Amino acid sequence: MAEVENGKDLISVLWSGADILRSKMDANEYKNYLLGIVFYKYLSDSFLIKVYDLICDARPQTLKEALDAYVEELKGEDAEELKKEMQDQYHYVIEPELTYTYFADAARNNSFNREQLQKAFNNIEQSDQIFADLFADIDLYSNRLGTGDQKQSDTVASLIKEIDKADLLNSDAEILGNAYEFLIGQFASETGKKAGEFYTPQAVSKILTKIAIAGQEDKTGLSVYDPCMGSGSLLLNAKKYSSAPGYIKYYGQEMNTSTYNLARMNMFLHGVDPNNQHLNNGDTLDGDWPTDEETDFNMVLMNPPYSANWSATAGFLQDERFSDYGVLAPKSKADYAFLLHGLYHLKSNGTMAIVLPHGVLFRGAAEGKIREKLLRSGNIYAVIGLPANLFYNTSIPTCIIVLKKHRDGRDVLFIDASKKFNKGKKQNEMTDEHINAVIDLYSQRKTVEKEAYLASFEDIEKNDFNLNIPRYVDNFEKEEEVDLSALLSDMKKTDDELEQVQGEFVSLLKELTSTDETTMSLLNDLIEKMGV
Structure with missing residues (x-):
């Protein structure tokens, strides 16, 4: 995805996630799902970018590239040291199969289950006091998401796929923060x-x-x-x-x-x-x-x-x-x-x-x-x-x-x-x-x-x-004084103009003729009523 020049693309992608939930619950409920899952994507994407930098001393081209490098590094003898360094520096560690990137792939392959996301939430909450109970308002087992495990997982999978379109890799904190602010405002x-x-x-x-x-x-x-x-x-x-x-x-x-x-x-x-x-x-x-x-x-x-x-x-x-x-x-x-x-x-x-x-x-x-x-x-x-x-x-x-x-x-x-x-x-x-x-x-x-x-x-x-x-502050706007003599003059001028127009109209009526006696009778009545 091309680099996001401003927050508009990011906002439209994130807001479109709301469409998936809008028919199922009101905004006060679905804001918790949308904002919580966006936040988990932010934590996951940030983690992969940082871990790739530690491994390769560079920024990844894609999150998949970062995930692959992470998986490979965990096979080596320095795996525990890498995790410890990430925990010390960033307060949390995400296992490869609990990254948002992994979830998005699973959702696209119809193999995602909400249990995975619940486990991911739990791990973050338990990794440091600053994250304690952070996802408590996101009920992945709610009947509002659908009836039964499969339908509920499918709803969450749809949301994950939609939000995955948001390019956080190329969005700085200010753009992402402002997009989040926009969502809250919406x-x-x-x-x-x-x-x-x-x-x-x-x-x-x-x-x-x-x-x-x-x-x-x-x-x-x-x-x-x-x-x-x-x-x-x-x-x-x-x-x-x-x-x-x-x-x-x-x-x-x-x-x-x-x-x-x-x-x-x-x-x-x-x-x-x-x-x-x-x-x-x-x-x-x-x-x-x-x-x-x-x-x-x-x-x-x-x-x-x-x-x-x-x-x-x-x-x-x-x-x-x-x-x-x-x-x-x-x-x-x-x-x-x-x-x-x-x-x-x-x-x-x-x-x-x-x-x-x-x-x-x-x-x-x-x-x-x-x-x-x-x-x-x-x-x-x-x-x-x-x-x-x-x-x-x-x-x-x-x-x-x-x-x-x-x-x-x-x-x-x-x-x-x-x-x-x-x-x-x-x-x-x-x-x-x-x-x-x-x-x-x-x-x-x-x-x-x-x-x-x-x-x-x-x-x-x-x-x-x-x-x-x-x-203390008098903001009363005084109305302009009315010039009575000018008002009377304008009224007389208007009356004269009306009289002239009425006279011309009656003259036109008098020129009208008809062979139908009833029509002529009505026409003469109208002329008489107009007082001319």
């Missing part, structure tokens, strides 16, 4: 409301990341944290804007196990070194994480579930994340609990950007007290209103709140970006032009009529610490 579109569990639209991700990384682009060993990481897409955005992407340390937590596994795969597919992946499967609010090693970060990025329920038990008032505020976020609205969790884990010179519903800007009671404390401490740096209907799981308008740990001022920049979008079929879309306009307003940090307002602490205090954006 699944988000198909699954609708369920997509909120694992996907933040790229436009929102770009704004959050550009804001949080500003001034830290050249930092080596940048640490980025997302305590509600979903599929990890938001975390991985940091790579695009850092001058030292290979040294970024990623910290993320996710409660949903399927989504957590998706994030782990996403990290590998983007070429992130296992030593820089620090991901945890857990409930962010109920169990603080991380609590040892590194606990505060240069960047905190968050798109938590909006107005979610949480326990809010009194014991949390002693929790270091919340204890400074004297009150807890309401049980039915965990928004400020997520915000305070993120702020707690932010370095003193870092930046945090979080997406939340507008209610957090103006709701009172406990939320009002937390908001006032944050404002008095100078923690809230900017508030950005986004367009409605950007997300797959909600059509409500949302806002980005930017926070800093310690700074001199207490002013807040308000940006109204609610009109910066193109209308899409399902969701509204923000283009790069819209995104750059928002970033420019954020960077300038000054008042721009109808778009941004830099509010002093006194402005905010006068508004009783209400941060509702229309209180």
